[in-house]
Amino acid sequence: MLLLDKNGPFLYEQLFETLRQSIIQSDLKTNDALKPIRVLSEELHISINTVSRAYQQLLAEGYIRSVRGSGYYVENLSTLPRSGVLYRKGQKEVVRESIVPLKYDFNYESIESSFFPWTKWRKYMQDAMLEESCSAKIAYECNKGNVELRKSLCDYINNSRGVKCSWEQIVISAGTQYAMDIITDILHEKVNTIGVEDPSFIGMQRIFTNKGYSIKDLSMTDRGIDIDDLENSMCHLLYLTPSHQFPTGVTTSLTKRLQILEWAQKNRTYIIENDYDNEFLYGEKPLPSIQSLSTSQNVIYLSTLSKVLSPSLRCAYFVLPYKLMEIYEDRYKYYYSALPTYNQKALAYFIRDGHLERHVRKMSLSNRRKYGIFNKVVKESLAGVVKIFPAPAGSHSLIQIPGCKSQEGLITKMRLRGFGIYGTKVYWRNQQEAPENIFLFGFNSIPEEDLERACIEFACALKEIIETLET
Amino acid sequence: MLLLDKNGPFLYEQLFETLRQSIIQSDLKTNDALKPIRVLSEELHISINTVSRAYQQLLAEGYIRSVRGSGYYVENLSTLPRSGVLYRKGQKEVVRESIVPLKYDFNYESIESSFFPWTKWRKYMQDAMLEESCSAKIAYECNKGNVELRKSLCDYINNSRGVKCSWEQIVISAGTQYAMDIITDILHEKVNTIGVEDPSFIGMQRIFTNKGYSIKDLSMTDRGIDIDDLENSMCHLLYLTPSHQFPTGVTTSLTKRLQILEWAQKNRTYIIENDYDNEFLYGEKPLPSIQSLSTSQNVIYLSTLSKVLSPSLRCAYFVLPYKLMEIYEDRYKYYYSALPTYNQKALAYFIRDGHLERHVRKMSLSNRRKYGIFNKVVKESLAGVVKIFPAPAGSHSLIQIPGCKSQEGLITKMRLRGFGIYGTKVYWRNQQEAPENIFLFGFNSIPEEDLERACIEFACALKEIIETLET
Numbered sequence: 001m002l003l004l005d006k007n008g009p010f011l012y013e014q015l016f017e018t019l020r021q022s023i024i025q026s027d028l029k030t031n032d033a034l035k036p037i038r039v040l041s042e043e044l045h046i047s048i049n050t051v052s053r054a055y056q057q058l059l060a061e062g063y064i065r066s067v068r069g070s071g072y073y074v075e076n077l078s079t080l081p082r083s084g085v086l087y088r089k090g091q092k093e094v095v096r097e098s099i100v101p102l103k104y105d106f107n108y109e110s111i112e113s114s115f116f117p118w119t120k121w122r123k124y125m126q127d128a129m130l131e132e133s134c135s136a137k138i139a140y141e142c143n144k145g146n147v148e149l150r151k152s153l154c155d156y157i158n159n160s161r162g163v164k165c166s167w168e169q170i171v172i173s174a175g176t177q178y179a180m181d182i183i184t185d186i187l188h189e190k191v192n193t194i195g196v197e198d199p200s201f202i203g204m205q206r207i208f209t210n211k212g213y214s215i216k217d218l219s220m221t222d223r224g225i226d227i228d229d230l231e232n233s234m235c236h237l238l239y240l241t242p243s244h245q246f247p248t249g250v251t252t253s254l255t256k257r258l259q260i261l262e263w264a265q266k267n268r269t270y271i272i273e274n275d276y277d278n279e280f281l282y283g284e285k286p287l288p289s290i291q292s293l294s295t296s297q298n299v300i301y302l303s304t305l306s307k308v309l310s311p312s313l314r315c316a317y318f319v320l321p322y323k324l325m326e327i328y329e330d331r332y333k334y335y336y337s338a339l340p341t342y343n344q345k346a347l348a349y350f351i352r353d354g355h356l357e358r359h360v361r362k363m364s365l366s367n368r369r370k371y372g373i374f375n376k377v378v379k380e381s382l383a384g385v386v387k388i389f390p391a392p393a394g395s396h397s398l399i400q401i402p403g404c405k406s407q408e409g410l411i412t413k414m415r416l417r418g419f420g421i422y423g424t425k426v427y428w429r430n431q432q433e434a435p436e437n438i439f440l441f442g443f444n445s446i447p448e449e450d451l452e453r454a455c456i457e458f459a460c461a462l463k464e465i466i467e468t469l470e471t
Numbered sequence: 472m473l474l475l476d477k478n479g480p481f482l483y484e485q486l487f488e489t490l491r492q493s494i495i496q497s498d499l500k501t502n503d504a505l506k507p508i509r510v511l512s513e514e515l516h517i518s519i520n521t522v523s524r525a526y527q528q529l530l531a532e533g534y535i536r537s538v539r540g541s542g543y544y545v546e547n548l549s550t551l552p553r554s555g556v557l558y559r560k561g562q563k564e565v566v567r568e569s570i571v572p573l574k575y576d577f578n579y580e581s582i583e584s585s586f587f588p589w590t591k592w593r594k595y596m597q598d599a600m601l602e603e604s605c606s607a608k609i610a611y612e613c614n615k616g617n618v619e620l621r622k623s624l625c626d627y628i629n630n631s632r633g634v635k636c637s638w639e640q641i642v643i644s645a646g647t648q649y650a651m652d653i654i655t656d657i658l659h660e661k662v663n664t665i666g667v668e669d670p671s672f673i674g675m676q677r678i679f680t681n682k683g684y685s686i687k688d689l690s691m692t693d694r695g696i697d698i699d700d701l702e703n704s705m706c707h708l709l710y711l712t713p714s715h716q717f718p719t720g721v722t723t724s725l726t727k728r729l730q731i732l733e734w735a736q737k738n739r740t741y742i743i744e745n746d747y748d749n750e751f752l753y754g755e756k757p758l759p760s761i762q763s764l765s766t767s768q769n770v771i772y773l774s775t776l777s778k779v780l781s782p783s784l785r786c787a788y789f790v791l792p793y794k795l796m797e798i799y800e801d802r803y804k805y806y807y808s809a810l811p812t813y814n815q816k817a818l819a820y821f822i823r824d825g826h827l828e829r830h831v832r833k834m835s836l837s838n839r840r841k842y843g844i845f846n847k848v849v850k851e852s853l854a855g856v857v858k859i860f861p862a863p864a865g866s867h868s869l870i871q872i873p874g875c876k877s878q879e880g881l882i883t884k885m886r887l888r889g890f891g892i893y894g895t896k897v898y899w900r901n902q903q904e905a906p907e908n909i910f911l912f913g914f915n916s917i918p919e920e921d922l923e924r925a926c927i928e929f930a931c932a933l934k935e936i937i938e939t940l941e942t
Contacts, residue, residue: 061832110610118604125600126593132783133589137916139581140782174645174785174809181652185681203805210656210802311611312603312812314645331681334674338645340814341783361532445608 011046015054023063023074034064034072103418104454108396108442109311115366115447116310117359124350128342141337141344145172145317148348153317156351160360161278162292163301165319171328174338176276176304176316177203183272183300183318184211186327191236191269197225199427199434201246204239204274213237217429220245222390224252227259238264238271242290243278247424247440249391249398257290264298270321272300277307277394279360280367297321305347307395307444308360314339315347367395370443370451377455385466389438396442398424403466404437410465417461482517486525494534494545505535505543574889575925579867579913580782586837586918587781588830595821599813612808612815616643616788619819624788627822631831632749633763634772636790642799645809647747647775647787648674654743654771654789655682657798662707662740668696670898670905672717675710675745684708688900691716693861695723698730709735709742713761714749718895718911720862720869728761735769741792743771748778748865750831751838768792776818778866778915779831785810786818838866841914844922852930856937860909867913869895874937875908881936888932 022028034040037055041048055072058064064072132138144150147167154167173179184207194208198217208215216233218225224242238260242252252260264271273290291301304316320328337344350356374397378388389398404410407423414421421439428434446454493499505511508526512519526543529535535543603609615621618638625638644650655678665679669688679686687704689696695713709731713723723731735742744761762772775787791799808815821827845868849859860869875881878894885892892910899905917925 057829060836061829062836105608107608107610110608113604113606113609116604116609118600122597122600122604125596129589129593129596133584133587133593135584137576137578137581138584138587138781138783139578140777174649175807177806178645178649178809206802206805306611310609311807312609314809314811331677334677335648336646336782338649338785338809340785340811343811343814358528358532365531365533 012050012053012057015044015046015050016057019054019058020061020063023058023077028074030074030076032074034074036071101418102415102420104450104458105420105445106422106441106443106454106458107420107445108422108440110442110445111307111310111395112445112447115363117355120355121346121350124346125342127349128345131345132342138341141339141341143332143335143337144170145337145339146341146344146348148352149344150317152348152351156356157301157303157319160357161275161289161301161303163289163319164292165301169319169322169325171318171320172337172339172344173316173318175314176274176302176306177207178338179302179304179316179318180204180207180272181211182328182332183302184208184213186320186324186331187237187270188212193233193235193237195225195230195233195235195238196429197240197245198429199247199424200239200241202426205429208239215429220248220250222250224250224256225260227256227263230260230263236267236269238269239274240271240290241274241276243275243287244280244391244394246276247396247398247427249389249394249396251287251392252290254287257287257293261290261294261298265296268298270298270300270324272302275301275303278303279308280364280395281393282368282371282391291319297323300324305356308363309356313343313347315343366448367443370446370448371397373448373451374441374443374455377452377459381456381459382462385463395444396440399439399441400435401437401439401462401466407436407439410439413465414458414461417465419458419461421458483521483524483528486515486517486521487528490525490529491532491534494529494548499545501545501547503545505545507542572889573886573891575921575929576891576916577893577912577914577925577929578891578916579893579911581913581916582778582781582866583916583918586834588826591826592817592821595817596813598820599816602816603813609812612810612812614803614806614808615641616808616810617812617815617819619823620815621788623819623822627827628772628774628790631828632746632760632772632774634760634790635763636772640790640793640796642789642791643808643810643815644787644789646785647745647773647777648678649809650773650775650787650789651675651678651743652682653799653803654773655679655684657791657795657802658708658741659683664704664706664708666696666701666704666706666709667900668711668716669900670718670895671710671712673897676900679710686900691719691721693721695721695727696731698727698734701731701734707738707740709740710745711742711761712745712747714746714758715751715862715865717747718867718869718898720860720865720867722758722863723761725758728758728764732761732765732769736767739769741769741771741795743773746772746774749774750779751835751866752864753839753842753862762790768794771795776827779834780827784814784818786814837919838914841917841919841922842868844919845912845914845926848923848926848930852927853933856934866915867911870910870912871906872908872910872933872937878907878910881910884936885929885932888936890929890932892929 034055037048037051041051055064059066063075065075066072149172150167150170154165154170157163173182188211192213193216194213195216195218196205196208198219205215216235218229218233225240242257244251260271271290275289289301291299298321300321301319305313375388378386378399385401387400387402389400391397401410407425411421411423421441424438424440425431425434425436443451505526508519508522512522526535530537534546536546537543620643621638621641625636625641628634644653659682663683664685664687666687666689667676667679669690676686687706689700689704696711713728715722731742742761746760760772762770769792771792772790773787776784846859849857849870856872858871858873860871862868872881878896882892882894892912895909895911896902896905896907914922
């Protein structure tokens with residue numbers, strides 16, 4: 001007698017699974033007849049429909065066959081696909097160390113989940129999946145990505161960053177790193193040295209070296225890269241984060257942007273402008289993107305929705321100058337877009353309906369307030385102990401703790417007290433000369449209402465640690 | 472007086488948008504007071520909640536400010552982010568040619584949408600998004616991908632393909648091409664020549680040349696690659712599709728699999744085994760994957776869910792031998808996974824609950840029946856006109872039309888009659904010697920119930936065309 005849990009959600013699935021197990025374990029053998037639908041339905045006190053649905057599923061998956069006018073019979077499983085391959089358990093592996101839970105994590109990569117417009121987003125995703133389920137077939141998306149999304153993003157960056165481009169120049173990518181993989185691949189035959197801000201994000205440095213580029217370090221001033229360094233670098237390509245340099249937080253001045261463009265034009269080089277968190281501005285007026293200032297199609301504009309919307313969306317995009325589009329079309333002709341189709345469609349409609357713009361305004365104001373809170377607490381509670389670097393933009397800030405002699409040491413001590421703080425040493429090219437006492441603070445993952453308390457508790461803990469360091 | 476459409480879905484959004492427009496167009500000027508909530512609610516005959524919600528939205532996005540005990544006032548927009556940047560329309564571009572609608576498309580890349588378990592999938596996606604919305608923060612996924620998904624896939628390939636690995640060796644990738652980008656990148660320092668089946672998928676050939684590899688062509692026999700070619704190739708790496716060679720459809724015999732492994736071990740080379748549509752088998756017994764036959768950790772197993780589940784999921788995965796894992800960890804240490812997090816989670820739970828296995832059985836049986844239909848019609852209606860290549864697996868079949876002198880010509884003629892058929896010439900390395908008369912037929916995108924009619928109509932159209940060719 002079969003036993004089903006009538007409070008379980010899918011009665012037919014339970015019946016299907018029970019029968020399937022009987023067949024696999026040979027309780028029901030090849031060519032055995034199954035009970036007629038009506039008989040089983042009466043025996044189990046369940047509807048004819050339920051039994052019929054379970055039988056249909058067994059039929060569809062090839063466990064049984066139907067003989068017209070006679071009934072259902074168990075199939076010969078040995079002729080079915082893959083039944084001959086034995087199950088082999090994977091080798092036992094050590095599971096990674098568990099991460100100590102933190103009370104406050106000043107992570108600069110994650111964002112606060114409750115800030116994300118989940119209800120709207122789920123609706124857009126459902127609609128996009130419904131759309132795909134109603135179409136006749138599911139196909140690959142073209143190499144540059146969904147046309148609707150490219151049009152939406154084009155309007156968005158025309159509008160918000162003055163980027164001069166048509167939607168046909170935009171390529172959607174699954175994250176900034178894959179985008180950079182493609183960009184460096186396209187440019188590689190022409191160039192092999194790249195000028196990079198020092199310090200800079202190690203994830204990008206790694207891509208350049210993985211791709212065989214030689215990196216020329218350009219030191220940072222408080223207005224942007226050092227122009228003398230640039231002039232002496234002899235590099236054929238330049239990678240910059242001018243809106244909000246990572247990690248220093250410096251915004252490249254307008255004068256310097258124009259100097260850089262002049263240099264690039266004179267030397268016939270391309271500039272890769274990574275405008276990754278341009279949306280968050282604390283000053284009065286945003287500076288135009290370098291791409292928008294260029295008159296000679298020599299800037300590759302790159303950005304992402306990871307900071308402003310969500311890192312788990314994996315949507316980055318870049319704008320190729322016309323000359324590079326030709327190379328792209330040639331090399332990536334047989335590629336498909338790497339971001340799932342309905343995610344791209346959902347995003348396209350989300351942006352088209354103005355939700356990205358709204359979200360950016362909301363998040364930008366919140367980040368501005370967060371920056372204010374952070375600044376106030378540090379000035380009040382850590383005066384003389386800590387120096388804040390001015391950061392007129394972005395979702396992280398930089399502080400210097402002059403008393404600190406070991407970055408790793410301080411990070412560990414703070415972690416043990418429940419605070420996640422992050423060092424910057426790793427981003428400097430010359431590790432010997434990298435400062436031990438500069439740290440990164442991200443606001444994106446701590447809710448606004450918790451930030452003041454988080455900063456005050458952080459300040460108290462830091463002062464205590466510094467006092468022990470000094471005694 | 473404001474006019475709202477009370478049948479519209481979101482009354483508060485309409486009110487928000489109307490007020491926002493008034494502020495942007497300066498109908499409401501800086502420091503103007505907004506009507507008190509109760510007053511506006513009475514004027515418009517809408518609830519206090521609706522007005523309040525619209526005001527809260529305007530407040531959150533920074534259009535208005537709230538003064539305690541006094542009310543709401545319009546903000547000075549010039550201090551708000553990005554208001555200074557002018558809108559620039561994108562340059563006008565020519566929209567690509569529209570595609571002629573086809574009656575029957577024997578595409579081998581798309582799949583039938585109605586076959587995909589959309590209802591289940593949408594539920595899993597919703598659950599995964601809900602899970603993420605309930606967590607405190609949204610973070611990047613680690614470079615190798617979601618652990619749950621890697622565990623689910625590990626069980627799946629242990630079980631179905633006998634692949635010997637632990638989940639820690641599995642890397643999730645956004646599509647097969649990005650996977651191959653990573654694999655070739657990891658191996659590049661060691662090798663620069665790669666042995667590739669001729670013909671083979673041009674998308675992969677392109678990656679190898681893009682990455683600077685030199686390709687050694689290995690001609691195909693009806694049991695797999697030519698072993699003499701392999702012995703003479705002097706290549707340092709081998710790329711194969713042994714389950715169902717693309718495009719010839721050949722399954723590499725067991726003897727040949729063992730010969731290839733012996734060669735690789737002798738020459739200390741790696742084999743990249745692309746098992747892309749291994750799930751569809753028309754013969755009695757599946758052959759074990761090359762990875763499962765190897766005893767010396769020299770096979771990189773690569774597969775995808777594009778053929779068996781959906782190309783728009785963009786989920787490919789590969790299994791790295793332990794030695795290569797070390798290189799991967801070093802080079803990709805600072806990378807993040809390129810597939811959206813909740814898509815990965817949804818897939819993990821979908822596979823864990825057995826739905827992938829069920830779907831594979833169902834689709835495999837359907838494809839087997841489709842192959843039968845196609846074979847039967849071709850044999851009955853095109854005897855003497857067309858030759859079918861035996862294809863014991865996969866979701867496409869190969870036919871030869873001896874009368875055909877121009878592949879492009881026949882494709883165009885058939886397209887004009889509403890049939891999408893696909894040539895194979897492009898996959899041959901030597902275009903001069905590539906056959907003009909071999910074509911690819913995919914079953915995946917035509918529903919089973921339509922296939923017989925599609926094949927019969929195709930046969931009639933083809934016969935007519937061939938007769939005109941001969942006269």
